[in-house]
Amino acid sequence: MAKPKSRELDPATKAYSEGLQYICKHPMFAPLAYHARFVRQEGNLCPEKGWAVTTSHGHIHVHPKRRGLPEEWIYILAHGLLHLGFGHFRAVERQDLWNAACDSFIAKFLYDMKLGQPPAEMDGRVEIAAKSEEELYRSFMERGLPASFHNLGTAGHGFQDMILNPRSSGPSYWNNTDVNWQDCLGKGLTLAVTSAVNVTAGYEEYLGANPDVLTPAMKARNWFISSYPLMGAMAADFKIIEDPALCNRLSISVAAVDAEAKEIYMNPAAGLDEQECRFVLAHEFLHVGLRHHARAEGRDPYLWNVACDYVINQWLMEMGLGAFPRIGGLHDPDMKGLSAESIYDRIVTDMRLYRKVATFRGVGLGDILPPRVPDWWDRNDGLTLDEFYRNCLSQGLDYHYEQNRGLLPAGLVEEIRALSQPPILWDVELAKWFDHYFSPVEKVRTYSRISRRQSSTPDIPRPRWVPDSGDEDGRTFGVVLDTSGSMDTKLLGKALGAIASYSMSRDVPLVRVIFCDAAIYDQGYLAPEVIADRVSVKGRGGTILQPAIDLLEHAEDFPKSGPLLIITDGDCDRLRIHREHAFLIPKGQHLPFVPKGKVFRMD
Known part of the structure; x- marks a missing residue:
């Protein structure tokens, strides 16, 4: 006796079955799909040119011969289940506008969720400013239905995909009128979040992925x-x-x-x-x-x-x-x-x-x-x-x-x-460096320079507060300025401006300034006001800083306790420095040697 031929599913049924199987396994839609009834037979309520319609009894009538991709059926079936889960079945004045408002919200929801693929004749992407279906429905009642909202339903053009209180087409136990669809959707959302955590942790495979052994x-x-x-x-x-x-x-x-x-x-x-x-x-x-x-x-x-x-x-x-x-x-x-x-x-x-x-x-x-x-x-x-x-x-x-x-x-x-803490700005760090070496000048009372007499007691001389004599002696520091061609002029201006400003605020009367590239250009002592005004920079050649540092360290007119501030872009050889010092270099640059002093990287 010959073996009977195995019946293969036609392409339309096969694609629909794959989409339905995916929806039934999806953690968010599984509780809804479990209580819903999918009707795919001749003579159901789906229009001839539609994909599916959903009834208030929990039935989803699917076109029996419609051909589509599995991704398209996933989109269609999820659309119908969301009508139930969102509680869209209610009697209103304009049922067609209410249906369009609900379709718009579901289309936006599925687009953001990236679930399935809307058919070519349906507009999958929609922009809505309303916060709820009711608000969008009121907008449609006042202004009418825009053309961009016509093709969002699954029943086809000119039909509504929600059927309220249809005539029963089967036994009474087929009508799932007692199901709490909103509760089913809530359970599905909980399962979806749990599943997402489990997938991330590796306890279960992503839906649709091939189950492979974890490495x-x-x-x-x-x-x-x-x-x-x-x-x-x-x-x-x-x-x-x-x-x-x-x-x-x-x-x-x-x-x-x-x-x-x-x-x-x-x-x-x-x-x-x-x-x-x-x-x-x-x-x-x-x-x-x-x-x-x-x-x-x-x-x-x-x-x-x-x-x-x-x-x-x-x-x-x-x-x-x-x-x-x-x-x-x-x-x-x-x-x-x-x-x-x-x-x-x-x-x-x-x-x-x-x-x-x-x-x-x-x-x-x-x-x-x-x-x-x-x-x-x-x-x-x-x-x-x-x-x-x-x-x-x-x-x-x-x-x-x-x-x-x-x-x-x-x-x-x-x-x-x-x-987790914001970084300290370079100029704030430089200010702390100045505070370390130049404490505030003490002031004393003196009668040698009498202040203005008070009108109430003109015969009583009163002393004046003046800086203590001798406190400004040795209150200076040296600046070695790299004026090679690789130095940015904006960096030079920013560095000199900061130095002049902090020197004046801390009562530094004079600053020993040396420009240096391939040769030394000793500028002698300059007042901070002169540095802040305008300085003619000399050099713009190569970079050799050691002679300038040696000149300051051995200069007879420069205090032995005076610190050095070296402004360079880092393009120099190892330096020998025997006194307190700090570097000002551009942000993102690094010194090729190991400095023992502080390094301030300028923005």
């Missing part, structure tokens, strides 16, 4: 989201890319982070287990959260990356977070407790050695990928994203302590707290 990197990421609040927000926002071909093309041996694209690259060929992936992911999260991508400020990018790696790896080992990778990483117990800036100043003294060490990306390559646009972090998008990263760590730190997740290294806590 160690994904398990580690899910662990941060569910169990480690300090970096949970960072983990939820970053995408893990595990493509060995892409990693090889980018020369990533283990891992690297792209803070601009919010992506972390993990090379599966490294063979890390879950504990090692936790360590590496935490390493990359801290790179981004602590703004290492923006704190280089003119330093060598690779050596700065190396310095940050030493700090982060030491913290992670103290925290016991994951396992130090077997393939290696940067760790030196002698650098424990040092900041990244201090470690950088140490390793630049032996660049030949430290250029041979390997980050998680490889030898000579930093695992902080550079931005595609050099000044991206100074633009609006970059500033917004940078603020988001800082907030992730600062809020995560609060949650970490609230949930008693364990002690953290003091240096890490200090850096996170510092990120």
